[in-house]
Every structure is written in structure tokens, then in C-alpha cells.
Amino acid sequence: xxRMHTHRHGKSHSIRPxxxxxxxxxxxxxxxxxxxxxKYSKDGLTPSQIGIKLRDQHSIPLIKPxxxxxxxxxxxxxxxxxxxxxxxxxxxxxxxxxxxxxxxxKGDNRNVRSLxxxxxxxxxxxxxxxxxxxIPKTWKYKSVVAQLE
Numbered sequence: 677x678x679r680m681h682t683h684r685h686g687k688s689h690s691i692r693p694x695x696x697x698x699x700x701x702x703x704x705x706x707x708x709x710x711x712x713x714x715k716y717s718k719d720g721l722t723p724s725q726i727g728i729k730l731r732d733q734h735s736i737p738l739i740k741p742x743x744x745x746x747x748x749x750x751x752x753x754x755x756x757x758x759x760x761x762x763x764x765x766x767x768x769x770x771x772x773x774x775x776x777x778x779x780x781x782k783g784d785n786r787n788v789r790s791l792x793x794x795x796x797x798x799x800x801x802x803x804x805x806x807x808x809x810x811i812p813k814t815w816k817y818k819s820v821v822a823q824l825e
Contacts (some may be wrong), residue, residue: 681793693737702736706743709748711737717756723747724762760820761810766797768817772824 691701704712712734716726726747730736740746751757758765769793778784778791798817805811 678798688809696738696741698736698742704734704736704742709739709743710745713727713739713747713750714754714756717751717754719757722762723751729756758821759811761805764798764801764805767801768820769824770794771798772821775821776825 682783693788709730712730713726716729717723721729725741730739736742739750743750745753746755760768771791774787774791774794795817802811802815802817806815
């Protein structure tokens, strides 16, 4: 996903834990881990922030091997799943911010292209989320933008 529209080949990323077994040092039960996820979500953390918090404060690398569920599953079971997936929402917000910028800076033609690339990604992602029925089939980028403007 990362290299879709760019020519940069940065490889320096944090990588996910390789083994998909629950590490031996974890003392929490699957139930307790689920409760942590629910608690943090109610505190207003996004799924990514919850993952980071569990990793840094509770040394839980991945919750799926332990709970046998993804964070999305846990949030869904507890009716905490936001309407729009986090990554899609971030992209839409980015696009809207850039649109505002372009309205105010009419001479900035370089970033017209950036906006097109972001919008292409939004479109591609929304197609996927419609297919797995994570967002309604009627979801439209334009109408979300209208709400945010």
C-alpha cells in the first residue's frame, strides 16, 4: 500500500511481531485484553492508538493471537465501531484539508496532483470497504466531504 503513488523506497518501518503465538510473558486473559480495548475505545482512542498503548504499557504485541479476535471484532461486539474505518477517515480528512488549502492558495498548482492522489486512494479504499460491507454501499466521498467542509 505504501508505495502506491510514490517512488520512495523507504524500508525503515516498525514491523509487526513475526510469530503469531501469544508470547509467554502475557499475564492477562483474553477477556482482560478485550476489556482494555473496550475501555480505551470509550476513552476516545482510535484503534491504532489502542494498539500502541497495549504494546507500550502492557507489552501486548498483537491482540489477535491471544484473543482470537481482531480489534475490529472486539469493537463491533461492543458496539464501539465507528461508522467510518480509521484509515479511510484519515484520508478523507487529509483530502478536505488540502481542498481548503487549494481554495485559499489558488496559485498552488503542485498540490492539485497530491489531492488527486489522495482522492484516488480514498476511492480505492471505499470500494474495498463497500465490498466487505464495512461501509454502506451508498457511501459517497463527495457527501462526506460536504459534511466536513
